[in-house]
Amino acid sequence: MNKAERIRFLDALRALLGASHVLSEAHDLAPYATDWRKRYHGKPMAVAMPGDTAQVAEVVQLCATHRVPIVPQGGNTGLVGGATTDASGTELLLSLRRMNRIRDLSTADGVLVAEAGCVLAAVQQAADGAGMLFPLSLAAEGSATVGGVLSTNAGGTAVLRYGNARSLCLGLEVVTPQGQIWNGLSALRKDNTGYDLRDLFIGAEGTLGLITAASLQLFARPAARRTAMALVAHAQDAVDLLQQARGALGAGLTGFELMSAHSLQLVQRHFPRLRLPLELSSPWCVLLELSDNEGEAHAQARLEAVLGLAMEQGRVVDAAVAQTLAQAQAMWALREHIPLAQAQEGLNIKHDIAVPISRMAAFVESTAELVTQALPGARLVVFGHLGDGNLHYNVQAPLGGDAADFLARHQDACNRIVHDAAAACGGSFSAEHGVGQLKLDDLLRYKSPVAVAMMRAIKAALDPQGLMNPGKVLRP
């Protein structure tokens, strides 16, 4: 595209959306050009901000005509560079943020229809306002959007009971790479009429088309919730406690998070006002949440029964059950501040692995040995969604070391150690963050070539021009 063509394209775009919804000045582009973790620095040709689905379709048609690649962006909270353009200045960043309406909410059907730019917290609040629950919950929920959490199939802290973003989505509205609108906003629980296009777009990170709206599943709000923290001596004790709690509480067990004592010590260092309810006398701490349909007292008794038995059996060293909502929120705050404390402590090498629960303890122990052998003094910050077999197995520079230098020198080798170890356990190198730009090589290394070939065939079939978020998920 030469300069004259570029001008014609931007003029057409402005005519379509109104000049105020097309950004092209460097200082306007800046907030959209860099990812949240500041690892990827793109240079969009412009930022287009359509206000409705018809406009999205027209923008996509315009891009198809001019062969302009499109990079969709929601809240820009992704962790793998999936919503950042390349540095060529030829890609259009398409921000869905203006499309932030909740179009419909039916308590009778348990369905909420939200546009792609709707912030996750706004969906939670709308459900809550109607006396229902939208359970998807994650640290970035104040900024992350519906389109983003679906395009990355986000996870979070309630997957154990309610599943990931995929499980909570009943239907989609999508603009195809040809600029057509597919209205698949179903409110049905069952519909076996052809290929599952919905689940193909979910988790495709915008490479097959643009999600513009979604029908999301709401749940009855539990009558009571109870949160507890429990200290255990070994990772295997946490796994055994999980099985025990799951057996006793069934679907009532709505949260089961693991945190290493070291992660909590980082929180204490950087957020000293957050108080620990237990003295960290063991290397591992578990956060449990019970949702109960009967009431506070019943919930309390059930959770205490599980933890009491586990203590008798020597599986749990010490435990505290929150007695008030404030205490429960304080426990969750400890968990949620781990990534922030880690960021305060300095740059670190992040992983988002999953392994089968039965291999979890062995993975944690053997990988710790491998990492500390290869990188003497490196500090492990291990925490995550044990109930889903998903840990953020992060590695921080040695105390007092130069974190940026550590990252630059050791990131690749460290990724290889951790991802090889997960793969050896039948695990995944990306449990809930996706592939984006960050893990393109991992995908080729760990994924079956047969699967990659099918992915390429699907990409070529649906997006033959290759204009939808190019260079993400699959290396071109």
Added chain:
Amino acid sequence: MNKAERIRFLDALRALLGASHVLSEAHDLAPYATDWRKRYHGKPMAVAMPGDTAQVAEVVQLCATHRVPIVPQGGNTGLVGGATTDASGTELLLSLRRMNRIRDLSTADGVLVAEAGCVLAAVQQAADGAGMLFPLSLAAEGSATVGGVLSTNAGGTAVLRYGNARSLCLGLEVVTPQGQIWNGLSALRKDNTGYDLRDLFIGAEGTLGLITAASLQLFARPAARRTAMALVAHAQDAVDLLQQARGALGAGLTGFELMSAHSLQLVQRHFPRLRLPLELSSPWCVLLELSDNEGEAHAQARLEAVLGLAMEQGRVVDAAVAQTLAQAQAMWALREHIPLAQAQEGLNIKHDIAVPISRMAAFVESTAELVTQALPGARLVVFGHLGDGNLHYNVQAPLGGDAADFLARHQDACNRIVHDAAAACGGSFSAEHGVGQLKLDDLLRYKSPVAVAMMRAIKAALDPQGLMNPGKVLRP
């Protein structure tokens, strides 16, 4: 394919599988040639019965070389003709029944790996034997196979709590149309590494490749189950009772089936040994099931509380809670005998519709009016999974009429009335049975053309020779 080519192909097939695993005599083919409902009569060139995945891959390669279309078949219990060949004598029927091993079962991971030919009941029993639950349950479970229930994304009576077949599958092993083996038998709850190929094969009815094995999710077995029947005067009362029970019982509500009084009267007529626990003084009956993690007494009290309140409120006319396992089984037997009683009564026009719960009562009432206006004397046999918004809205010939003639003359018009009514409510013409051959026209009529075009693009990309179950799901 001329005769010499056909002989060469069959010789190669016998060399591959052993002569005893290739059937080509008419009397051997017969059980595979006709569907369970005896609506479709195919003429397979032969039946191939591979014993393992490598053999399936070799058969597919052989077929690709000789351009022989493949129709996969499991238990042959499908309701839409999806597993029946055409009458040309050129299609190979590939039976997966010999592949019936349970390869692995891990209680720690809650995962069972079963081959495609494994009968559903065998999977349930294996889970039960390990002290766990595989919740997928449907009338044909004694014959239906894992490959079949996944290829049609089967539903059944436990979808309300545990989801359909799709929700219970963690990973697949698939032989592609090129005869390659994709090992995607994951035991992970979370894995965001590229396009969701698993869900693309689930529900594709064998048109994109052959499912040869699956990793399936097991659950903790509830401590107690309680079943009840409740009579209601209007369909809307049943819907209101559903909301009330869901609010009070949450995930404990594992079954919620609706049966018209007329359906139960048919059961009484044809299976008089099955006793009704309530006198049918109302036009609708609901079957509820509660699964409880605490025990029998707790379950009993919870279910009685819900039904007691609903009776006080006038929503429920009469109710009976099963006091013993035998009573509970008798209640379920009434529900499960409806399709059998209906078959005894004579041929009928079946539907498998879904509508949003909020539209259910209006759909039921207005459709009854439309059908009986168009087909005077026609008898409605309405029952199904109300909790999922899914009804089998079946239409039987007038009492004493010629059922075969009624079917031949009125099936198309009747389908149109019922499917149009479902579509007008935002519903589906196939909730859990799939498309197969039976609903090819419905798919084109009711599905968005944008979605159909994407389906065709995916089919062409993955199966460019068009040899995988041709003429199913999509008209060629």
